[in-house]
Amino acid sequence: MIDIRNITKSFGDRQVLAGISGTFKPGDTSLIIGGSGTGKSVLLKCMIGLIKPDSGEVLYDNRNFLSGDINEQKAIRREMGVLFQGSALFDSKTVLENVRFPLDMLTDQSESEKLDRAQECLKRVGLDKATDRMPSEISGGMKKRVGIARAIVLNPKYLFCDEPNSGLDPLTSIKIDQLISEITDEFKITTIVITHDMNSMMEIGEKIMFLYQGHKLWEGNSNTITQSDVKELNEFIYANKLLREAEK
Template sequence: MIEIHNIHKSFNGKVVLDGISGVFQTGKTNLLLGASGTGKSVLLKCIVGLIKPDLGSVTFDGTYFTNNKLDIRQEIRRKIGMLFQGSALFDSMNVEENVEFPLMMLTDMSRQERMDRVNFCLQRVGLEGTNKKMPAELSGGMKKRVGIARAIAPNCTYLFCDEPNSGLDPLTALKIDRLIKEITEEYNITTIVVTHDMNSVIEIGDNIMFLYEGKKLWEGTSNNILDSDVPELNEFIFANRLMRDAKKVEEEEERQKTP
């Protein structure tokens, strides 16, 4: 479990995060939802320690991370896996080498142990046999899967995904969403996903935090997000015609249930 307490962050006098608190549960896909420029990625970077908040704190399973001793922060970082927006694979390394990289940096595994782990992770994301392929030979969806394999290779406890569906077609995006959720539940990981994709929200939104202009305006699940009474959230959700139609269907079903 990850907890954030009263997180504030400004850049050059502009407030980006304004007192955000919340809990991200273990074994669940926790979504940071909002339009571009609402502070989602900045909050994610504050949580993982890439940016230091001006005020507030972050705890990982009860251990304070912000402003703690360097060795404690480093120990927590060893348990973190990251899936970057553009996958961020090393172009000069093949698939096998990309997945092996964090094992070389963070563990004392032997070469054979590393290869066993690499092959296991590639098999888990459905990419067995692709070890020697270069990133340039992979589709967008395959790159995301390699990124996931690399993130979970060191047996991460916490998984952070920044816009994992960016640039993917709807079917591939759905497969990546489901893979992230499966891995989260299977390994009991605390997963935080930054997204603005309502398809992801409906598909894997176990816990959702909606940000608007640096503030947390709503928190809930995919089961009750369509019933929100927050105007900013509703404007965001129902900007899509498909979502407006879905809302109408839901309202009609509720009317038919009423005697």
């Protein structure tokens, strides 16, 4: 479980996060949504330690990530898996080598153990036949699946996905959403997805947090999001629908 408490962050005179709090439970696919510049990506970076918030707490199963010593922070980081927006694959490495990379860097497993684990994760995302291909030889959707395989190769307790559907067609986006949701449920991971995709909100939004200009204006799930009386959220949903229709 992840608890964030009163997270604030400013860059110069501009406040990006204004006291954000929330709880994210194991086995749930939780979404943080909002338009561009609302603070959702900054919040994620605060949660995984890429940005230090000005104040607040981030607790991983009651362990304070921000105030812990270096060894405590490293231990928590080893329990994280991250799917970056652009997949962030190494162009010079094969699909298998990309997935193996965290094992090479962070474990002392034998070569056979690392190979078996990487192949197991690629099989889980349906890419066991693509192990020797280079990133330039696979589609955008396949790159996302490689990124997911790499994110789960260390058996993380916490999975963070930054705009996993960015640049994908609607059908591929649905498949990526389903894969993330299935893996979350299967391994009881605490998963947080940063997105502005309406399909994701309706299909996998077991918990949804809506940010607007650095403030949390609404919290609920896919069953209650369309019943909100929050003006800014309704405008966001409407704009998202128009964008989807224009893409068809």
